[in-house]
Amino acid sequence: MTYQVALNFEDGVTRVITCNTGETVLDASYRAQLNLPMDCSDGVCGTCKGACHQGQFDLGEDYLDEALSDEEVEQGMVLTCQMVPESDCVVEIPAAFSLCNKSKNSAINGTVDEVNLLSPTAIELKITADADIGFLPGQYVNIQVPGTDEQRAYSFSSRPGSRQLSFLIRNVPGGLMSSWLVEQAKSGDQVSLTGPMGVFYQRAVERPVLMLAGGTGLAPFLAMLEALQEKGCEHPTHLIYGVTHDEDLVGVEALEAWAQQLEHFSFKTVVADESSQHPLKGFVTQHMQDAPINDGDVDVYLCGPPPMVDAVLKHFNAQGITPHSFYYEKFTPNVQAPHDAGASNQQAEHVA
Incomplete structure (x- = not known):
């Protein structure tokens, strides 16, 4: 059995996808070449959060309360990586269609310019990207920790439209990226960035x-x-x-x-x-x-x-x-x- 799921994007665009029995909305969307906001896909981060007030579905129990609280569930919030439709549904996606209707983000190389310890708890990282990263103010990028296969997500603190990128990073003893930045990183080091990502970004300012x-x-x-x-x-x-x-x-x-x-x-x-x-x-x-x-x-x-x-x-x-x-x-x-x-x-x- 299949179900029709209408995805309502915040810029007014609606797209209808077909969801197979037992298939999550996130997986069905990818099959339809729509990259909904996502990071972990395991119910851990909450990046894929949306809302569903029409239709029946199952969320299961394999997600963290930090990603989706009981109060949010009562309000109709869902994680698209966990939501399995059991009828036709309408899902509100808190992102513009233009950000989702594109191929998978590719990696971009960058060169470390500066690493500044601003305080015992904050690090400023400055990078020059080899290519443009068309991010919106508020979005983030995944940075691969050099020498590992691990990536960490950091919000841009720099001006959109520039290849001169900066990040404000919390310095936590034992953190994988924090340790590399404090103990090893130097000017000229190469890093790999994937993005931009995220639906936390500045919308048109029409009120205070x-x-x-x-x-x-x-x-x-x-x-x-x-x-x-x-x-x-x-x-x-x-x-x-x-x-x-x-x-x-x-x-x-x-x-x-x-x-x-x-x-x-x-x-x-x-x-x-x-x-x-x-x-x-x-x-x-x-x-x-x-x-x-x-x-x-x-x-x-x-x-x-x-x-x-x-x-x-x-x-x-x-x-x-x-x-x-x-x-x-x-x-x-x-x-x-x-x-x-x-x-x-x-x-x-x-x-x-």
């Missing part, structure tokens, strides 16, 4: 924007600010950047520069450590008083560790606020494939 960054989750927002400068923006854009300790605050000088260059951009930094002398202590949810919430007519972008993502979601629910759009991405330390500690465990999500 609230950006929430946790730790090295600042990276995609630096790329977004680069894009805002190039395209211009007439709507208020506010960034709240939270870290655990004072030493974790990196990139503040860049943010100060953006605040001078972009008329409608503002930001604040928050440190969770109670012993900190930083003027704003606590969590990002405690410092949203002057954020451009605009009675819910706001686009929210959030990139940080799972506890931060969960706390922000609960905060909005408690306040009775439903943002016009909510795009978020969780990242977790993971010393096993596919992601390195401090890499983005790309669980991008669009909640409309």
Whole structure:
């Protein structure tokens, strides 16, 4: 038996695929030459998350709660790598059709220009790519760890359209990529990059924007600010950047520069450590008083560790606020494939 599955992409395009008995939506999509967002395909990362409110299906139990929580299941969220239709279905895909209707990403070589230890917990990696990588601000790329078959995913922090790439990477002792960067990497080393990937990217700015960054989750927002400068923006854009300790605050000088260059951009930094002398202590949810919430007519972008993502979601629910759009991405330390500690465990999500 076969089932018809309509895939509704966020740019208004709909494609109907045929799903065989026992076949996942992700596999059926690939058979139809549609590359839906995916990283692990094992129910671990959450990259392939979508929503299904029409039709019957089975999700099984072979996925992690970090990839798809019980609350998300109740809301109709699905992992296309686990979803097996049991009737005709309609699935919402939080990505543009143009990003999915293409052949598999090919590897691009790059040359290491600089490796800078910005703090005990953050590394800046600068690479010159041998070819253009047409990424959207907020997307990520897989970088192969030299001397291994392992890849790690990192969000671009550099300007889209340039071969001069930069990444903000969490430095975790024992992390495969972190160890290579700190102990071995040098200017001139060759690396292989595959991408771009991910559905956490900046959409057209049509209303106020609230950006929430946790730790090295600042990276995609630096790329977004680069894009805002190039395209211009007439709507208020506010960034709240939270870290655990004072030493974790990196990139503040860049943010100060953006605040001078972009008329409608503002930001604040928050440190969770109670012993900190930083003027704003606590969590990002405690410092949203002057954020451009605009009675819910706001686009929210959030990139940080799972506890931060969960706390922000609960905060909005408690306040009775439903943002016009909510795009978020969780990242977790993971010393096993596919992601390195401090890499983005790309669980991008669009909640409309």
